[in-house]
Structures are given as C-alpha cells and as structure tokens.
Amino acid sequence: MEKTFVPRITSFLCTWCSYTGADLAGTGRMQYPTAIIPIKVMCSSRVDPVFILKAYLKGSDGVFLGGCHPGDCHYEVGNYHTRRRFAIVKKIFESLGLEAERLRLSWISASEGPKFARVANEFTEKIIEMGENEAKKKIFL
Amino acid sequence: MSRIDLQKASSKGLKELLGHLLGSGKVSAVFSLRKDPETGSYDLGLITEEAGLETVKPLAPVMIANAGQVLSSFAPSAEPIAVVLKPCELRAFIERAKREQGSLENILTISMTCGGVLTLDRVVSGLDSDKIGDYENHCFAGDIHSETRETCKACEYFVPMNADITVSMVGQKDAGTKCHIYLNTDLAKEMAKGFGPDPVEEDFDNSLVEGLASKRAAEKEKLYGAVMSGKGGLDAVIDTFGKCLGCHGCSRVCPICYCMICDFESRNFDNDMPYFEKELEQKGALRLPPDTMFFHIGRMIHMSFSCVGCGQCSDVCPADIPVASVFKKVGEETAAIFEYVPGRDIEEAIPVMVFKEEEFTEFID
Ligand code: SF4
Ligand code: SF4
Numbered sequence: 001m002e003k004t005f006v007p008r009i010t011s012f013l014c015t016w017c018s019y020t021g022a023d024l025a026g027t028g029r030m031q032y033p034t035a036i037i038p039i040k041v042m043c044s045s046r047v048d049p050v051f052i053l054k055a056y057l058k059g060s061d062g063v064f065l066g067g068c069h070p071g072d073c074h075y076e077v078g079n080y081h082t083r084r085r086f087a088i089v090k091k092i093f094e095s096l097g098l099e100a101e102r103l104r105l106s107w108i109s110a111s112e113g114p115k116f117a118r119v120a121n122e123f124t125e126k127i128i129e130m131g132e133n134e135a136k137k138k139i140f141l
Numbered sequence: 142m143s144r145i146d147l148q149k150a151s152s153k154g155l156k157e158l159l160g161h162l163l164g165s166g167k168v169s170a171v172f173s174l175r176k177d178p179e180t181g182s183y184d185l186g187l188i189t190e191e192a193g194l195e196t197v198k199p200l201a202p203v204m205i206a207n208a209g210q211v212l213s214s215f216a217p218s219a220e221p222i223a224v225v226l227k228p229c230e231l232r233a234f235i236e237r238a239k240r241e242q243g244s245l246e247n248i249l250t251i252s253m254t255c256g257g258v259l260t261l262d263r264v265v266s267g268l269d270s271d272k273i274g275d276y277e278n279h280c281f282a283g284d285i286h287s288e289t290r291e292t293c294k295a296c297e298y299f300v301p302m303n304a305d306i307t308v309s310m311v312g313q314k315d316a317g318t319k320c321h322i323y324l325n326t327d328l329a330k331e332m333a334k335g336f337g338p339d340p341v342e343e344d345f346d347n348s349l350v351e352g353l354a355s356k357r358a359a360e361k362e363k364l365y366g367a368v369m370s371g372k373g374g375l376d377a378v379i380d381t382f383g384k385c386l387g388c389h390g391c392s393r394v395c396p397i398c399y400c401m402i403c404d405f406e407s408r409n410f411d412n413d414m415p416y417f418e419k420e421l422e423q424k425g426a427l428r429l430p431p432d433t434m435f436f437h438i439g440r441m442i443h444m445s446f447s448c449v450g451c452g453q454c455s456d457v458c459p460a461d462i463p464v465a466s467v468f469k470k471v472g473e474e475t476a477a478i479f480e481y482v483p484g485r486d487i488e489e490a491i492p493v494m495v496f497k498e499e500e501f502t503e504f505i506d
C-alpha cells in the first residue's frame with residue numbers, strides 16, 4: 001500500500017496574534033491538518049530570516065509565518081520588518097530557482113480562528129500538490 | 142562641474158595632484174594603491190610624506206583588497222585625507238558608512254571611470270609595463286579587457302556615483318598622454334585651488350562611456366544567463382556551490398560582510414550529535430562539513446542587496462566558484478524590490494532598517 005504523503009510545515013506563529021488564532025481554531029473545534037507544526041515566537045520579527053532557510057534546507061515541505069495584521073503588532077513595528085525580510089528570502093529563492101511557493105507569510109489576528117484553519121488547510125493542500133521537498137533527500141545539504 | 146586638463150599621462154597627472162594636496166598640507170595623508178619597489182607586489186598604502194608618493198599607482202587595474210573595506214580601519218579620520226578608490230570600492234565604503242563602519246568626514250574621495258581590474262591570478266603572476274599598456278589601450282578605447290574580473294566585465298556602475306574628483310579613463314583616447322580631472326564638488330574645487338592650469342567649466346562627457354556601457358550590458362546578460370548552469374533549481378545550486386571548501390574566504394574579503402563574528406561561524410547554528418544521528422537515519426550519508434548551502438544562501442539573505450559586485454569573493458575562492466557572479470545577480474534582484482542601489486547615496490537607508498506601512502502586499506497570502 002502506498003503511504004500517503006503527510007507534509008511537515010514548520011510554522012512560526014507569533015504569540016499575540018497567530019498563535020492565539022490557532023488556539024481559537026482549536027477551542028472552536030475547527031479542523032486543520034496535522035501537517036502544521038507550530039512554533040510559538042514572541043513576535044513574527046523574532047523569526048530570523050535564516051530560520052526560514054534552515055527549515056527549508058532541513059527538509060520542511062513548507063515554511064509558514066503567521067503574524068499580526070500591519071498596525072497590530074504587539075511591538076508596534078515588528079511585522080513590518082518581518083514583511084521586508086520575508087520578501088528578501090522569497091526573492092532569493094526565486095532568483096536561485098528554488099521553490100519559493102513553499103514559503104508563506106499570512107497575517108492572522110487573535111480573533112481569526114476560522115482564518116487560521118482556512119490558511120492551514122489551503123497551504124497544506126498546496127504543499128501536497130507540490131509533493132515532497134527534494135532537499136529532504138539531498139546528502140549535500 | 143569643472144575640469145583640469147594636464148599635458149601628461151593620467152596616472153602621472155593624478156600623482157601630481159596627490160603631491161599638491163599633501164605638499165600644501167590640505168590633506169595630511171593619501172590612501173592609494175602602491176607598488177612596492179622592493180617586492181614588486183601591489184598593496185594599499187597610507188602615505189604621509191611626499192616622497193612616499195613615488196610608489197603610488199593610483200590608477201592600476203588591481204584590487205588586492207576592496208579598499209572601501211580597508212578604509213574603514215581609519216575613517217572617520219581626525220585629519221583630512223585623500224583617498225583613491227575604484228567606483229565599486231567607493232560604493233562599498235558608503236555601504237559600510239551606513240553600517241557605522243566609517244564616515245565620509247574629512248575624506249576627499251578620488252575615483253576614475255573604471256575599465257575593470259585584472260584577476261588576482263593575473264596580478265600575482267606579475268604585471269609588467271607591457272601588460273599595463275595592453276590594459277590601458279583597451280580601457281582608453283572603451284573596450285573590455287579579457288583578463289579583467291568576470292563581474293567587472295559585466296559592471297554597469299563604472300562611472301563613480303559620488304566621488305569628489307573623477308579621473309577620466311574609459312573611452313578617453315588621449316588618457317595615455319593627457320590627464321583630465323573632473324572636480325565634481327565644492328570640496329574638490331577648494332582642494333584643487335593652486336594646482337595646475339585654471340579649470341574649465343565643463344560637465345562630464347557621457348559620450349565617452351556609452352560604448353563601454355553597452356558592451357558591459359551585453360556581457361552582463363551573458364554572465365547572468367550562465368549563472369546556476371543557466372537554469373537554477375536545487376540541483377543547480379548544489380552544483381554551483383558543491384566545490385565549496387567552507388573556508389569562508391569569500392565573506393572575509395567581502396566589504397559588505399563587516400561583522401566581527403560572522404553568524405555562520407558562531408555557535409548559533411552549530412549541529413549537535415542528535416542532529417547528525419537524525420540526518421543519517423533519514424539520508425544514510427552526510428556531507429561534512431555541513432551547512433555549505435546554508436552559509437551561502439544565508440549570506441545572500443544578510444547582504445545581497447548591498448553587494449557592489451566588486452568580485453573579491455570570486456577572486457579569492459580556492460575552489461574557483463563564481464561566487465561574485467551569483468551574488469551580483471541575486472543582489473541586483475533583492476535590491477530591485479526596494480529600488481535600492483548599493484552605495485548610490487549615503488542618505489539612502491539600508492532596506493532592512495526601514496519600512497513603509499503600505500508595501501509588499503504581493504508577498505502576503
Ligand atoms: S571562498 Fe570559495 S571555498 Fe571558501 S567558503 Fe567561499 S565559496 Fe567556499
Ligand atoms: S559579495 Fe562578493 S562581489 Fe559582492 S560585495 Fe561582497 S565580495 Fe564584492
């Protein structure tokens with residue numbers, strides 16, 4: 001029997017918005033895939049952009065960043081910096097011909113449980129469509 | 142803008158200007174490329190005595206270290222100094238100044254329209270006057286010399302962006318017998334007072350550099366087309382950096398990589414035994430030292446938008462990896478999303494230090 005592909009999506013969620021949003025999805029009994037592996041960070045800007053790269057090179061099938069909506073960051077401007085850093089990583093992936101679509105940044109507030117569930121489902125489906133991250137098998141990395 | 146025309150070779154004319162600046166006490170030191178008379182090797186020198194100017198080769202097509210990086214060690218300077226930098230070295234210095242690794246205070250910047258520098262291999266195997274003459278013929282005719290660095294051949298920023306003084310070399314057919322010095326700023330005019338014939342009011346003649354600009358644009362397209370075996374992708378990236386020894390020489394010589402302790406040499410990303418075990422379990426083999434790609438792409442994340450394309454990193458790489466070609470191409474693309482040009486303007490903030498409230502919505506899902 002063929003094993004079904006359950007992707008691993010390393011997900012950095014800021015504690016004040018997206019992580020709370022994920023919690024709300026949970027307490028609201030909304031289904032979202034087990035592919036999402038949440039890592040709680042104080043702010044999306046805590047995610048050093050090389051973390052994204054590291055997760056990808058170590059074989060995460062997807063890397064997800066969740067932060068507060070612009071203007072709502074608990075540290076006021078953290079997510080604006082996140083956005084620029086993320087844009088740089090994306091651009092580098094595109095420029096090198098790596099799969100930039102495996103990286104995703106979304107704004108999800110503490111009250112957006114349903115949005116969290118929707119984004120998690122959407123992204124997981126997309127990653128399943130793309131298949132496994134080739135980096136997983138590369139000895140060189 | 143004004144120009145001083147001297148009836149002598151460019152290098153000689155510039156040397157005399159440096160002599161005037163030092164002799165008159167307008168500057169207390171000159172920072173320039175030198176050729177050591179005893180060893181015959183090139184180096185960078187900080188010279189305070191007029192006699193020391195004998196050894197300077199301010200216009201030699203050589204880059205031993207990126208002078209913008211070296212200049213950091215003594216700038217801000219307590220006293221005025223004159224520095225001779227290639228256009229990309231000047232841009233690198235400005236990028237460093239933005240990172241508080243130097244300041245333009247008390248510095249008179251002198252640059253030239255630049256025909257590129259010869260590869261380090263070529264330089265260390267010895268440059269006689271025939272070789273220099275051959276290079277100059279190409280430069281003065283607005284042609285690309287075949288032994289210059291790959292990124293020089295593809296460099297479009299060979300006219301200095303914000304030098305106080307520019308010596309005209311590229312496409313300047315008479316540069317072997319005449320010296321044309323442009324005074325771009327008030328500081329330059331002030332400094333050059335009392336030197337040579339009266340300056341003529343004249344703007345920089347762009348027609349001199351147009352020929353080389355279009356040749357370089359064509360070379361750039363070729364170079365970028367060949368980067369990552371022309372196709373990109375994980376395998377191509379591994380192919381490109383697969384020969385890497387992990388010496389980190391490329392970041393050591395990079396004028397933009399200014400950190401005293403590089404993140405990639407720190408303990409931050411060290412791997413421990415459980416990690417190796419897990420990797421082995423998954424893959425059955427492991428390439429050591431690990432994290433080569435992490436280092437290179439990580440470095441791109443840190444600094445690519447500020448890469449000035451000087452080519453130092455390629456030139457020092459013992460494994461002959463075209464590091465600079467990749468960084469220049471990737472860097473141009475990361476800089477472009479911020480409409481940023483490294484070293485263009487000291488007032489222009491480094492892209493990761495600022496933000497706008499409304500931007501990059503296309504990167505958000
Ligand atoms: S100089 Fe070459 S071998 Fe050394 S780390 Fe850089 S790419 Fe690798
Ligand atoms: S990455 Fe290479 S080409 Fe770019 S500035 Fe650094 S040393 Fe120069």
Ligand code: FES
Nearest residue numbers: 014043067068073
């Ligand atoms: S606290 Fe949520 S993005 Fe900064």
